[in-house]
Amino acid sequence: MKEEIRCIKCNRKLCEADYKFISIKCPRCYELNVSTKRVPRGLNYGDRRKK
Ligand SMILES: [Zn+2]
Known part of the structure; x- marks a missing residue:
């Protein structure tokens, strides 16, 4: 799913991307x-550690 990436400083729209990690100037x-x-809740595979 695409999400808008906006500048944290001036709030300019930088791009739309489906990403896990993005770095953009x-x-x-x-x-x-x-x-x-x-990672959305429910898909977190690290959640079932303790028995
Ligand atoms: Zn900016």
């Missing part, structure tokens, strides 16, 4: 935006 203010998509 804003062309307006040159802020480097780094975003990591979190």
Whole structure:
């Protein structure tokens, strides 16, 4: 599913992407935006550790 990536500094729309990790520099203010998509609840495979 695509999501909008917006600059954290000037809120300019940078791109739409289906991503897990993205690193993109804003062309307006040159802020480097780094975003990591979190795994949705229910799909978290690390959740069943304890018995
Ligand atoms: Zn910006």
